[in-house]
Ligand SMILES: Nc1ncnc2c1ncn2[C@@H]1O[C@H](COP(=O)(O)OP(=O)(O)OP(=O)(O)O)[C@@H](O)[C@H]1O
């Protein structure tokens with residue numbers, strides 16, 4: 001099986017000084033696989049995601065190779081890349097307001113993503129939008145569709161964004177800290193939703209988080225990024241049982257301690273497999 005996404009020696013530099021913030025990283029993602037990308041603040045997770053989406057700022061310089069479904073993305077003009085966004089690949093950002101236009105009812109925004117890539121009548125599109133809003137667990141989809149983003153809660157907005165990201169059944173969904181801005185209780189429901197929706201669509205996922213416990217709920221493999229380099233990659237079992245880099249060892253220790261109530265035994269990696277937090 002050839003990988004869906006293959007990143008080779010990706011370098012990202014910024015500004016006139018050409019400050020290099022990602023130093024030649026390589027990784028691959030198989031069809032249907034979920035890959036966690038973990039690392040501390042400023043390590044280069046978001047810029048790596050934006051490079052794949054072709055959404056980096058104009059002062060960014062990218063070299064290396066990003067192949068998606070056999071197509072080279074580095075060096076593509078935006079007008080060749082734009083049709084792939086929302087269709088072949090999509091992204092869920094940390095803050096749902098980044099993805100939503102405050103001046104337009106959310107139903108119209110979801111419909112626009114649909115109509116950009118599919119030739120549908122407006123009535124059919126509206127019906128499909130209501131269906132998808134219901135699928136992502138929004139009650140009263142008619143009311144939600146006619147609401148402006150500010151009239152919805154943070155959790156509702158993120159559900160709308162998940163609906164937008166998945167409505168065209170993309171092959172790759174990139175999630176960048178999709179639940180960090182939400183309340184803890186809402187976080188869990190949105191993660192469960194993402195989990196179920198990714199399965200339903202059969203999409204691959206690059207899931208960015210600084211939280212190994214969250215990544216372990218959703219992903220089979222993990223990349224660990226530190227200061228612009230990937231310092232470790234492997235399956236969840238490898239990362240939990242035999243972390244080689246000191247930074248990863250620290251992450252694993254914290255994730256395990258967080259998961260343990262006082263007096264309980266430390267969880268093993270089998271615990272994560274038996275109770276992966278799936279609905
Ligand atoms: N537009 C830009 N211009 C210049 N430097 C940038 C720009 N965007 C990001 N950077 C720099 O690139 C580096 C990596 O940033 P990035 O946003 O990818 O970190 P991150 O791993 O996503 O962190 P966090 O966990 O805080 O989201 C940082 O040093 C940041 O300052």
Ligand SMILES: [Mg+2]
Nearest residue numbers: 045046047176
């Ligand atoms: Mg980031």
